[in-house]
Amino acid sequence: MSEDEVLVLVLSAVVAVVGWATWAMGLSGVRRTGRPGGGLGPLMAAPALCLAVLVGVLLTLAASEVREAPEYLTLYALLGMGWLAVLARVFTLLGVSARDDVAERRNPAAALALGGALVGLTLCFAGANIGEGPGWWVVVYSASLATLGFFLAWALVEWLYGVSDVVTVDRDGAAGLRFGAWCVAIGLVLGRSVAGDWSSAMETARDAVRVAWPVPLLAAAEGVLGRVLAPTAARPRADLVLAGVLPGTAWLAAAAAYVLLAGRW
């Protein structure tokens, strides 16, 4: 490993360990007086799932140099988890907080949404590791493009139907599930959009825009559905299967089908 790679490895390890340790301690330290459940357990397990997804992608689809060298596997796994630990803090600015809404208010809808968002961002980063490339900086560049797309799409959905209010104020479990699945779906497409062998920054950005075209459509579809299914006095919480499981499965199926049809990078 070169000097800069060692530096990135050490920094990533510090950010990942400190970031996730404080995240977990912040959630688990909240007393549970009279309020069990609320999706806190599954959300606490989400980072482990994200790590498993990332390592799985690194072991199978990353550059040959990464797949065959444990030190590079470690570098990119830690870089990814550090990346995710930082971004997990951004959710609060988007109106959904792991500590406030899940640990304190015991809101399972928020746990579903945040769990999906973490997996979706993991897929964005994992996609950036797919294919051959000259070094870690191209992973960071590609992951930045995918992550930017992820948050722009989230902002569009927020603008279309105020998902943060539906999840945190209405505590609509169906919306939380559907939005979580939507995050995974766009993460899949965005991850695919930045996958491939490196040629240049411009070419990577062009490819990302060209391949990620379903993301605005998925955002529009989720936005329209969110408006249609918005809580009302007659239906303060939507049906979990009809408004959550079914559309969530549809988003995932559509994204998976698109990635399969798009074929190899």
Next chain:
Amino acid sequence: MTGEELYGVWAPPEAAWSAWAKPVLFAEGPTAAGPPAAGPPAADGPPGRDLAPATDRVPPADGETALVLDLAADLAVELGARLARDRGYRPVPLFNGCVGPGQPMVDSGAAARLLVRLAPVVSEANAALAPGAPPAFLLDHFRMARGQQPRPGQFDNRWLAFPPDFPSGPLLLARGVKVVVVVTAEPEPPAEDLVHVLLRWRRSGLRLLGLALSRPEPAPLDPATPWTFRRVWYRALATLGLRRSSVGGFGALLPTESLGGGHGYTGYRGGFG
């Protein structure tokens, strides 16, 4: 009585609004604020004030009216217990600041002691209250310590209420609530954090009224829309400068030195159980 049991009295599992009750003052343990004062466990007994006129002024719990008691914390607890006993409202404590040691910025101790002291009153009222009894949300009017700035060495337990701390407008409407009455000591505009809640409720179709305890009749409430209304980052921005407690809610000792950060409060006197 453990903190868990006390919480069960004020937020019984079968009650429709218990999911919104804040456990912070209960999680610290019933003795965290010191032993409750001696005296009869009645909402109108010492150290209670004469709350009969205030209680009579509150609309009857006809199922169509919900209350927000934005009063001094101890007064909110007393009036909440009395409304449970005499008027059929379900008190829902939303206090989110720890009691803390030493000189806290917000005095939650009196309210914590009253939660213990009035538990028998509420427990008795619970037997008569339907699970869907209309809610009376209890807030501390002085939750932001009257705008005081924290000093080194102080226990900063200022806190704010946010829209997710209350049921949504559609849910209130679905459960038959049509009017929300904000009860304050004096006629004054609602605090900005509460305005974010009230405006959402009004948008959903709920009618808003303000009832000052110093005035005989409720009056329509028409809060102005703050520029931060429905901004996704509002909560993150509003809590900047407040101190989180590591056990939930707000509260942390400020460092005595000019440098260095405060540390989250971890409770004292053993917590609940």
